[in-house]
Amino acid sequence: MNKHEEESIRNLLKRSVTPVHAELSRDLWPQMLQKIAQQTKTVPWFDWALLGLLILWWVLSPGSVPVLLYHL
Amino acid sequence: MPVLEQQSDLLQQFAAGDVGAFERLFREHQAEVFRWIVRIIRDPAAAEDLTLETFWRIHKAHARFDRNGNFRGWARRIATNAALDYLKSRRLETPLPDDVAAAECSDSAVRRDIREKTQHAFHRLPPKLRVVAALALIEEQPYGEIAEALNISVGAVKLRVFRALRHLRKHLKQMGIEP
Numbered sequence: 001m002n003k004h005e006e007e008s009i010r011n012l013l014k015r016s017v018t019p020v021h022a023e024l025s026r027d028l029w030p031q032m033l034q035k036i037a038q039q040t041k042t043v044p045w046f047d048w049a050l051l052g053l054l055i056l057w058w059v060l061s062p063g064s065v066p067v068l069l070y071h072l
Numbered sequence: 073m074p075v076l077e078q079q080s081d082l083l084q085q086f087a088a089g090d091v092g093a094f095e096r097l098f099r100e101h102q103a104e105v106f107r108w109i110v111r112i113i114r115d116p117a118a119a120e121d122l123t124l125e126t127f128w129r130i131h132k133a134h135a136r137f138d139r140n141g142n143f144r145g146w147a148r149r150i151a152t153n154a155a156l157d158y159l160k161s162r163r164l165e166t167p168l169p170d171d172v173a174a175a176e177c178s179d180s181a182v183r184r185d186i187r188e189k190t191q192h193a194f195h196r197l198p199p200k201l202r203v204v205a206a207l208a209l210i211e212e213q214p215y216g217e218i219a220e221a222l223n224i225s226v227g228a229v230k231l232r233v234f235r236a237l238r239h240l241r242k243h244l245k246q247m248g249i250e251p
Contacts, residue, residue: 016190022116
């Protein structure tokens with residue numbers, strides 16, 4: 001591709017796709033705050049899975065509970 | 073307290089997970105992040121959602137923020153990645169609304185069909201090249217700023233601009249336009 005072709009494509013693009021001059025019309029903080037609040041309410045699935053495994057372990061081997069408590 | 077020191081404290085508090093500090097940074101930078109995203113994706117409605125997505129990513133990654141680093145540059149990098157993900161997800165979909173608006177603008181130098189075909193060729197660019205083409209060729213942003221936002225060198229930006237131009241030439245030729 002030569003310089004002339006390059007310049008020609010640049011000009012064509014600039015004339016066909018104009019720059020966007022948009023400004024943010026509102027404050028987005030309330031939405032962000034809502035998103036943060038939602039996140040703090042939900043417990044991650046991994047935590048639930050961990051709790052489930054712990055309960056299962058205690059059910060299957062109840063003798064291990066005092067051992068675990070001793071080590072804590 | 074000097075302004076620089078205040079800013080440093082704010083960044084330290086943000087990195088430690090303080091929501092108040094995050095709110096101040098959000099309010100300070102949301103308009104700029106929005107403008108940057110809209111330059112890339114060219115759709116103000118979607119840019120609002122992506123601004124939120126950017127700050128959501130920032131919020132989740134607060135612990136990884138370099139306390140002595142540049143928040144503006146970091147936010148811009150995250151915004152660019154969010155915009156890139158958006159373009160990848162929308163690839164090969166119909167042109168965005170701003171191009172319809174652009175087509176309405178009368179420009180006697182370029183015929184309507186050439187303009188539409190050029191817009192089509194622009195939309196067919198791979199997302200990575202489209203980001204660079206939008207920022208460098210349309211919005212005329214400095215190469216240094218584009219490089220920082222994409223976390224690549226200025227040389228790599230120039231290379232992507234060249235590749236984008238080559239792609240455009242190829243697509244335009246396929247549509248019967250000799251640049």
